[in-house]
Amino acid sequence: DADVTQTPRNRITKTGKRIMLECSQTKGHDRMYWYRQDPGLGLRLIYYSFDVKDINKGEISDGYSVSRQAQAKFSLSLESAIPNQTALYFCATSAPSQPQHFGDGTRLSIL
Amino acid sequence: GESVGLHLPTLSVQEGDNSIINCAYSNSASDYFIWYKQESGKGPQFIIDIRSNMDKRQGQRVTVLLNKTVKHLSLQIAATQPGDSAVYFCAENILNDYKLSFGAGTTVTVRA
Numbered sequence: 303d304a305d306v307t308q309t310p311r312n313r314i315t316k317t318g319k320r321i322m323l324e325c326s327q328t329k330g331h332d333r334m335y336w337y338r339q340d341p342g343l344g345l346r347l348i349y350y351s352f353d354v355k356d357i358n359k360g361e362i363s364d365g366y367s368v369s370r371q372a373q374a375k376f377s378l379s380l381e382s383a384i385p386n387q388t389a390l391y392f393c394a395t396s397a398p399s400q401p402q403h404f405g406d407g408t409r410l411s412i413l
Numbered sequence: 414g415e416s417v418g419l420h421l422p423t424l425s426v427q428e429g430d431n432s433i434i435n436c437a438y439s440n441s442a443s444d445y446f447i448w449y450k451q452e453s454g455k456g457p458q459f460i461i462d463i464r465s466n467m468d469k470r471q472g473q474r475v476t477v478l479l480n481k482t483v484k485h486l487s488l489q490i491a492a493t494q495p496g497d498s499a500v501y502f503c504a505e506n507i508l509n510d511y512k513l514s515f516g517a518g519t520t521v522t523v524r525a
Contacts, residue, residue: 333511342422344516344517345457345502345513347513350511352511392457401447401459401462402459404457404458405456406454406455406456407455407456
C-alpha cells in the first residue's frame with residue numbers, strides 16, 4: 303500500500319468549477335505539502351502544514367486553499383478553476399530534517 | 414528565478430555506462446540537498462541526500478558529490494540500467510526549513 307495516497311489520480315473539469323484534491327498518509331508525519339508541477343519546470347510549493355492547526359502559504363498559493371482535517375489528511379481546493387491551473391499536483395509528507403515523500407500525483411485538466 | 418538548476422535537460426546513456434547528472438545551486442545558505450527520481454506517471458522518489466558537512470555520500474549504485482565552493486551538486490549512477498530511465502531532480506533546503514527548492518529536472522534515457 304502506498305504511504306502517501308492522492309485521489310483522484312486524474313480529473314477533467316470545466317472553468318469555474320470547484321475542485322478538491324485529497325491526500326492521506328500512513329507515515330505518521332506531521333508535515334504535509336502540496337506542490338504543482340508544470341512541463342519543463344520543477345515542483346512549486348502551493349501550501350504547507352506543519353501540524354493540524356498550522357497552515358502556511360507557499361510560493362504560488364493564489365487561487366488555492368487547503369484544509370488539514372487530521373494529521374493524516376491534507377486537501378487542496380480550487381474554488382473556481384481556471385485553465386492555467388491545469389497541471390500535475392503532488393502531495394508530500396516529511397518528518398523534521400528528513401526528505402519529503404511524495405504521492406503519485408493528480409493530473410488535473412481544466413477546460 | 415530558480416535557485417536550483419540542472420545543467421542539461423536531457424542525457425542519453427548507453428546501458429552499462431556510468432551516468433553523471435549535474436546541478437548548480439545559488440543559495441549559499443542551503444545546507445541540505447536531495448536527489449529525486451521521477452518515473453512516468455509517478456511522484457518523485459527519494460534517491461539520496463547529503464548535508465553540507467559532507468562532500469560525498471554513496472548509496473546503492475549512486476553517489477552524490479557536493480562542491481560548496483562552486484555550489485555544485487552531482488549524481489553519479491553506476492552501470493546504468495533501463496530502469497534508471499526517468500527524470501532526475503535535485504532539490505535544496507535549509508535544514509528544518511519548510512522550503513524545498515527544485516530544479517527543472519534532467520531526463521535520462523538509457524539506450525540498449
